Amino acid sequence: MLPTTIPLDYYLILSAVLFVIGVAGVVTRRNAIIIFMSLELMLNAVNLSMVAFSAFSGDISGQMFVFFIMAVAAAEAAVGLAIVLALFRNKQTVYVDEINIMKW
């Protein structure tokens, strides 16, 4: 039998599933840009649970945090992609397993 309204747990479990998909992307992929996109997946999963807690408890703080997380994510996107660009210019690759100059 299906519920008539969605309880908080459903949003939290969905958020956990999305976060784990993001983690799987980070640890399995080699392309730095796709790893970067998986990071965005993880950030968005956390945002989802923050909005859920905010809306279900009637407190605005969660949504303010989401606003600030989005600003930090935008800054991170700009800097991260600039690093990928600089890396490609030096090593001619975006695959992280070929970037091993710091490997002992």
Place this chain on the structure above:
Amino acid sequence: MSLQVIMFSVFAIGAVASAVFTITRKNPVASAMSLVAHFFMLTGLYLTMQAQFVAAVQVLVYAGAIMVLVVFVIMLLNVGKEPPHPDRSGLRTTLGSLMALVLAVMIGIAVIARPTGRMDLSPKAIEIGTTEAIGQSLFTTYLFPFEAVSLLLLAALIGSVILAKRHVKEG
């Protein structure tokens, strides 16, 4: 079945499917397009929780600004399909998926074992999700973090210009 349940089901299935597409496609452009779809699904989920402002900002910032930047870099670097790893290619995927699965079980236990009872959408949700309420809070309680974020964005702007700049030898 109410509208909220139908919308949640549609957007939740869409969000998980597009997230899986994002991490499994070999072509980075296909990944990026799946991620745009994922952001729109999340926008729908925010709207089921009456968070209108966050939904609008999600489309503007993520689906708009950040994804344009990602697609721009993919096009600029001309990244093609990912070639298979020369050796031990299966090990990375197997071990990585296994670790992710362990993490999923741990988070699942933490969510399900929560001792509080069933929680439903607060009746105040429709008031706190508006731009007015967020703006009120942003310029009173959260004024200092707001200013700090503007400084952070300036630092990111300068940092990314310096990082991505082509270094020309002088003289």
